[in-house]
Amino acid sequence: MGLFEFASYALDHLVDALRCLPGVGPKSAQRMAFHLLQRDRQSALRLAEALSRAVNNIGYCIECRTLTEEKVCQICLDPQRKENGQLCVVESLVDITAVEATGQFSGRYFVLMGNLSPLDGIGPKDIGLDLLDLRLRQGDVSEVILATNPTVEGEATACYIAELCNTHKIFASRIAHGIPIGVELELIDGATLSHSLMGRRKL
Template sequence: MQLSPKLAALVEALRCLPGIGPKSAQRIAFHLLERDRDGGAQLGNCLSQAMQSIGHCESCRTFSETPICDICESVKRQDSGLLCVVESPTDVLAIEQTGQYTGLYFVLMGHLSPLDGIGPQEIGLDVLQTKLQQGNINEVILATNPTVEGEATAHYIAELCNNLGVKASRIAHGMPVGGELDLVDGMTLMHAFSGRKAL
C-alpha cells in the first residue's frame, strides 16, 4: 500500500524536523490525523506565517518580525552602553531569563569556522564594526560558547574592539553553580583556578 499522496507528502515534510526519521515522521503524521487535527492545522498556519514573516533585526541580527527588535528599540538599553555578543537567538533568551543584564545584544548567528566557509562577513562582523564606530557602546561582553570555535570568535572580536578603542570582556569560565568538583572536566577546573578571586 502506498500512503495517499498528501499523507506521503506530510510524512516527508515532517522529516525536516531535527531528530525525526522516517518512522517517527509517520508516527507523528498519524497521531495528528487521529487525535489532534485542530492542533495540526494550527501548527500548519503558525509555521507558514513564521517562516514567511520572521526576519532578522537590522541592528542586532536576532529573529524579529519588525525591522528593529524590541530590545534594540529600548532607550534604556541603548543608554547602558553595554553590548553582549552571543552566537544564537536562544543565547539571548537564556541571558534574558536571568533578568540581570540590561544592555543590548549582537547575535552572530554562528561562529567563525573558516573550514566551513564562515568568515567575519558571514557572522556580521562588518555590521558590528559599524555599530561600534558609532560610539554609543562602552563595553563589549563576549558571551560566545566556551568551545574552540567560540573562543576563537571571541578573540577575533576582542581584537576588533581593541582596534576601535572599545573595551572588550569575556564572560567568566569556572565551576557551574551547584556542580560537583569531581564531576567537572579538567579544562573547567583549570579555568576555575586561574580565575580565582580574593574573598
C-alpha cells in the same frame, strides 16, 4: 514508490515533508503524521498556519541580527538599554533568553547566528561581523561582553571580536568560566578546573 501510496499520496507527502525537521527520521515522521491525522487535525492546521506566518513575517533585526517581525527588535528599540552602553555578543537567540532570565544584564545584544568556522567556509561576514564593526563605530557602545560558548569555535570567535574591539578602543570582556554553582570540585573535569584557577579573583 512511497510508503503509503496505497493509502494516500497526501499522506506520503506529509511524512516526507515532516522529515525537514531536525532530529526527525522516517519512523518519527510516520508517527507524527498519524498522530496529527488521527487525533489532532486542529493542531495540524494551527501548525501549518504558524509555519507560513513565521516564514513570511519573520526577518532579522537590522541592529542585532535577532529574528524579529519588525525592522528593529524590541530590545534594540528600548532607550534604557541603549543608554546602558553594554553590548552582549551571543551565538544564538536562545542565549538571549538565558541571559535575560538571569536579570543581571540590561544592555543590548548582538546575535552572531553561528560561529567563525573557516573549515566550514563560515567567515566574519557570515556571522555579521561587518554589521558589528559598523555598530561599534557609532560610539554608543562602552563595553562588549563576549558570551559565545566555551567551544573551540566559540573561543576563536570571541578572540576575533576582542581584536575588533581593540581597534575601536572599546573595552571587551569575556564571561567567566569555572565551577558551576552547586557542583562538587571532585566531579569537575580538568579543563574547567584549570579555567577556574586561572580566572581566580581576590576575595
